[in-house]
Amino acid sequence: MIKVLLFSFTLFLQLSLLADTLIIAHRGASKQAPENTLPAFELAWKQGADAIEADFRMTKDGHVVCIHDANTKKTADKNLIIAKSTLSELKKLDFGLFKGKQFKGTRIPTIEEVFASIPKGKKIFIEIKSGPETVQPLLKAIKQSSLQPEQIAIIGFKEKILLDIKKHAPHIYTSWLCSLKKDKRGKMKPSLESIMKTIKACQIDGFSSSYNQLNQEIIQTLQKQGTDCHVWTINDTRHAKKFVAWKINSITTDLPEKIKVVLAQDSKD
Numbered sequence: 001m002i003k004v005l006l007f008s009f010t011l012f013l014q015l016s017l018l019a020d021t022l023i024i025a026h027r028g029a030s031k032q033a034p035e036n037t038l039p040a041f042e043l044a045w046k047q048g049a050d051a052i053e054a055d056f057r058m059t060k061d062g063h064v065v066c067i068h069d070a071n072t073k074k075t076a077d078k079n080l081i082i083a084k085s086t087l088s089e090l091k092k093l094d095f096g097l098f099k100g101k102q103f104k105g106t107r108i109p110t111i112e113e114v115f116a117s118i119p120k121g122k123k124i125f126i127e128i129k130s131g132p133e134t135v136q137p138l139l140k141a142i143k144q145s146s147l148q149p150e151q152i153a154i155i156g157f158k159e160k161i162l163l164d165i166k167k168h169a170p171h172i173y174t175s176w177l178c179s180l181k182k183d184k185r186g187k188m189k190p191s192l193e194s195i196m197k198t199i200k201a202c203q204i205d206g207f208s209s210s211y212n213q214l215n216q217e218i219i220q221t222l223q224k225q226g227t228d229c230h231v232w233t234i235n236d237t238r239h240a241k242k243f244v245a246w247k248i249n250s251i252t253t254d255l256p257e258k259i260k261v262v263l264a265q266d267s268k269d
């Protein structure tokens with residue numbers, strides 16, 4: 001009897017640990033579908049992702065579109081610079097063919113189209129790739145959407161833009177993407193102390209870094225002061241398990257199904 005109770009309690013603890021870790025589909029289910037497109041986001045939802053991560057840039061005529069790079073060279077059938085093109089010019093390009101014939105005809109989505117594709121209860125991590133000019137159009141699109149504040153996180157490498165978001169929309173969750181480097185002496189740059197200063201100064205809610213730079217000490221220190229910790233981009237189950245054990249708040253992955261299945265299985269073993 002005691003054994004059964006102990007087993008049930010351990011299982012409960014393991015499941016609740018996993019439930020706390022969001023699985024975020026990086027640019028959608030981008031290993032199997034064209035990144036930052038509606039088919040990649042639809043596949044992510046089918047695969048059980050808790051959230052999608054998507055990159056956004058401004059077009060010449062003031063639309064916010066979903067794309068990672070500053071130009072379309074890698075993902076479309078013609079090379080255009082996003083900031084120098086209109087939405088209608090970009091909409092003529094094919095953003096599916098680079099991933100396979102089955103995706104032929106896929107168009108670049110606007111932020112409004114991406115928002116409309118998010119199911120109730122699921123989340124979006126919006127990465128701002130262009131400059132501060134994105135803030136107002138982005139906030140307008142959020143206001144006009146039917147998304148609830150708890151479904152939205154705004155992320156980016158430029159902390160000043162995140163502060164600008166907070167000034168205009170304090171209820172919106174922000175997370176700072178930060179690349180951690182080591183100097184010649186092996187000291188981390190920026191230091192943990194300076195990270196904490198930036199988080200405070202820019203009223204940031206979450207800290208996010210690459211899986212090969214983030215460690216348990218950073219996670220514990222930041223979480224202790226009330227800052228969430230997120231990690232990108234993990235496609236390997238060994239790394240995913242390690243970060244779940246470290247109580248990471250989310251894992252961003254190109255393979256949401258694989259990571260979800262393995263973590264769920266692991267929590268049963």
Ligand code: G3P
Binds near residue numbers: 026053055068177232
């Ligand atoms: O979620 C963070 C991650 O997406 C940042 O890197 O280059 O894939 O946008 P990148």
Ligand code: CA
Binds near residue numbers: 053054055127
């Ligand atoms: Ca991104």
